[in-house]
Amino acid sequence: xxxxxxxxxxxxxxxxxxxxxxxxxxxxxxxxxxxxxxxxxxxxxxxxxxxxxxxxxxxxxxxxxxxxxxxxxxxxxxxxxxxxxxxxxxxxxxxxxxxxxxxxxxxxxxxxxx
Amino acid sequence: xxxxxxxxxxxxxxxxxxxxxxxxxxxxxxxxxxxxxxxxxxxxxxxxxxxxxxxxxxxxxxxxxxxxxxxxxxxxxxxxxxxxxxxxxxxxxxxxxxxxxxxxxxxxxxxx
Numbered sequence: 188x189x190x191x192x193x194x195x196x197x198x199x200x201x202x203x204x205x206x207x208x209x210x211x212x213x214x215x216x217x218x219x220x221x222x223x224x225x226x227x228x229x230x231x232x233x234x235x236x237x238x239x240x241x242x243x244x245x246x247x248x249x250x251x252x253x254x255x256x257x258x259x260x261x262x263x264x265x266x267x268x269x270x271x272x273x274x275x276x277x278x279x280x281x282x283x284x285x286x287x288x289x290x291x292x293x294x295x296x297x298x299x300x301x
Numbered sequence: 302x303x304x305x306x307x308x309x310x311x312x313x314x315x316x317x318x319x320x321x322x323x324x325x326x327x328x329x330x331x332x333x334x335x336x337x338x339x340x341x342x343x344x345x346x347x348x349x350x351x352x353x354x355x356x357x358x359x360x361x362x363x364x365x366x367x368x369x370x371x372x373x374x375x376x377x378x379x380x381x382x383x384x385x386x387x388x389x390x391x392x393x394x395x396x397x398x399x400x401x402x403x404x405x406x407x408x409x410x411x412x413x
Binding site (some may be wrong): 222223229230231232243245260275277279287288289290291292293294295297 | 331332334336342343345346347349389393395400401402403404405406
């Protein structure tokens, strides 16, 4: 069974631009969660989607948004990029709600904002 | 902060020794999960322990949970160089079932 895939793996953007990251979950998994990892703030929960609905959202500004498609694939969008958005963005999928089932993480997208 | 906090922040041991990492949290949990992350990569799920469980095993891993002390520990027995990684605990709280809170992690270095 293929694992969680994320594209692109690396991305360089400039301040003010927007970016879209993509995540394909493991086949059959209905929940997709997104996390931001930085050296200073550690791993922070962004949001979780389950059956195309956002189930919960972390404490991030509205510039961070996401969506999930009927095939469970998910995209995350960050608008008006700031230098502080430079981070490793991790996507994870689980069979059902992430809080009750183990999550399988993708390799991440390394975003650098200059 | 509601986050679980790992202790120690860094641990260096020789191959063959046991490694113990601790995680403390502040409010009642539904479950607690341990993950491993190799440098710059995604996380790998190790063990999920529910609030009504006290101990779980998986191969060389042993996780304990003490809800009265609001703490959990991860023991890796007979460590190997390949165990070198960062280890995180993630907590799911009773009053906020849908959110994950990750701690800052313990960096384990196993010297061959």
